[in-house]
Amino acid sequence: MTDSSNGPALTRRAAYEARLRRRSALIAAGSSAVIVLAIVILVPLAPGWTAVKKSFFNAEVFARTFPGLLQAFLMDIAIFAWCAPLIAIMGLAIALCRDVRNPVLFPLRAFGALYTDIFRGLPVILVIYLIGFGIPGLGLPRPWNSPYIWGSLALIVVYAAYVAEVIRSGIDSIHQSQRAAAQSLGLSEADTMRYVVLPQALRNVVPANMNLFIALQKDVALLSFIGPVEIFRQAGVYKSLMANFTPYVGAALIFLAITIPATRYADYLMSRQRGRR
Amino acid sequence: MSFLSIRGVRKRFGDNAVIRGIDLDVGKGELVCLIGASGSGKSTLLRCINLLEPIDDGEIFLDGVDIAEPGLDPRPVRQRVGMVFQSYNLFPHMTAVQNVMLAPRRVKSMTPAQLAEPVRALFRRFGLEDHMDKYPDALSGGQQQRVAIIRALAMEPEILLLDEITSALDPELVGEVLDVLRKLRGDGMTMILATHEMAFAREVADKVCFLNQGQILESGTPEAIFTAPTHDRTRAFLKRVL
Ligand SMILES: Nc1ncnc2c1ncn2[C@@H]1O[C@H](COP(=O)(O)OP(=O)(O)O)[C@@H](O)[C@H]1O
Ligand SMILES: [Mg+2]
Numbered sequence: 001m002t003d004s005s006n007g008p009a010l011t012r013r014a015a016y017e018a019r020l021r022r023r024s025a026l027i028a029a030g031s032s033a034v035i036v037l038a039i040v041i042l043v044p045l046a047p048g049w050t051a052v053k054k055s056f057f058n059a060e061v062f063a064r065t066f067p068g069l070l071q072a073f074l075m076d077i078a079i080f081a082w083c084a085p086l087i088a089i090m091g092l093a094i095a096l097c098r099d100v101r102n103p104v105l106f107p108l109r110a111f112g113a114l115y116t117d118i119f120r121g122l123p124v125i126l127v128i129y130l131i132g133f134g135i136p137g138l139g140l141p142r143p144w145n146s147p148y149i150w151g152s153l154a155l156i157v158v159y160a161a162y163v164a165e166v167i168r169s170g171i172d173s174i175h176q177s178q179r180a181a182a183q184s185l186g187l188s189e190a191d192t193m194r195y196v197v198l199p200q201a202l203r204n205v206v207p208a209n210m211n212l213f214i215a216l217q218k219d220v221a222l223l224s225f226i227g228p229v230e231i232f233r234q235a236g237v238y239k240s241l242m243a244n245f246t247p248y249v250g251a252a253l254i255f256l257a258i259t260i261p262a263t264r265y266a267d268y269l270m271s272r273q274r275g276r277r
Numbered sequence: 278m279s280f281l282s283i284r285g286v287r288k289r290f291g292d293n294a295v296i297r298g299i300d301l302d303v304g305k306g307e308l309v310c311l312i313g314a315s316g317s318g319k320s321t322l323l324r325c326i327n328l329l330e331p332i333d334d335g336e337i338f339l340d341g342v343d344i345a346e347p348g349l350d351p352r353p354v355r356q357r358v359g360m361v362f363q364s365y366n367l368f369p370h371m372t373a374v375q376n377v378m379l380a381p382r383r384v385k386s387m388t389p390a391q392l393a394e395p396v397r398a399l400f401r402r403f404g405l406e407d408h409m410d411k412y413p414d415a416l417s418g419g420q421q422q423r424v425a426i427i428r429a430l431a432m433e434p435e436i437l438l439l440d441e442i443t444s445a446l447d448p449e450l451v452g453e454v455l456d457v458l459r460k461l462r463g464d465g466m467t468m469i470l471a472t473h474e475m476a477f478a479r480e481v482a483d484k485v486c487f488l489n490q491g492q493i494l495e496s497g498t499p500e501a502i503f504t505a506p507t508h509d510r511t512r513a514f515l516k517r518v519l
Binding site: 177178180181182183184185186187188191195196199200203 | 384
């Protein structure tokens, strides 16, 4: 890019930028150290600190509950694993409904629009309550009264709306001339979508969809409100048993271990995509 | 009746009457050039012939059959009428050869094995055999446009519509694309070419039509149009571009 790649010596500009980088690294490290020090010194001075430390950062409770929390987290992963593919399929189907151009199929379009409007307009927890309590309330026989089924369905219908919207924006981002080229070759509308528009559109929205699925992984914990024993619920059980909040801290750490790398990766994909344009 | 016969075609976008009653005849094996200022309706006319835009009024006869009849399935027509665009419009997620094979496979249900040899022959003929497996963004503009022409030819169209196919190219790449057209002309391919390459039009066209505000103001042999234009506007246009 610059001369620095072929010349041995640093260019003036590269040297200047290196200086700037060193300085900002120093500032960042220095200010972080000050804040950490302040927390370490000042927080223990607070009158309630010993109590908080005992109830939130209790090493013994942590060690005893952590394996159980990990175990419960497998349930979160399982719920995520069966919801995610269904969300992807349903989101795609609704996005395609919203894209039909044939005026005869207008009702499909309207359905797609109404669907995304409704489910993006409601708090997730409300949908979980309505579906998760409402449908089993009809007096269905086992296993059809399971909160696992209806809770998952609630997550699926809500997240499908978001995924549909993301995919639709991807479809819209493909220039009209691509469709014109496909159609001028005699391709049908369906083939044009399948072979020309969708492959490009889906690739463009991978990072946005990843962010949605990270949010889904967190929202699985909301199902605990209607019954399923996943990590948040399990942490609550431990809290009651041991009269200690440390299990919540353990649960938080487990979530972060998944979501931080995933978010970083999505950001990386996003910036790489911007770079390509 | 000629091979392609356009009668009284009209097209408007909202209040904007873009094609205002056009008659045009193209004989088999002829090359007709459309010239005219930008905005005069050249692209729209070509898109109408390929049924990418539905026309409001008039008839378009291909081999004696009115292809513009409302409600008719446009796809069989588009197989017979190839189109190449100013901005190439290659599919960026497919290699050159995948771009070329997509339509024959999906529309004509041909297998890759059936297509391999004829497609390779097309690439070889237009000097792109070494670039078959490259993605469009690894090709120069001239190469991309030649792939786009091959893509249209792979459907074995009876007529080719070419919309300012050299306008997006760097000047030094224009020649290689025009050479392709000379070859096709030698094959007897029927073509309609919207172009700003006046020298080329003069060299190869059987007929030149000057479009002005959605109407063909004047048409005739290149000789007649370029040396003895009868209309003031044609003279003014040629003065500007020559
Ligand atoms: N899809 C469209 N919608 C609305 N107006 C259009 C559309 N396509 C072309 N036009 C208008 O039609 C006129 C002719 O455009 P065009 O056929 O592209 O001319 P040319 O190819 O000769 O430059 C222009 O005024 C343009 O704005
Ligand atoms: Mg044009």
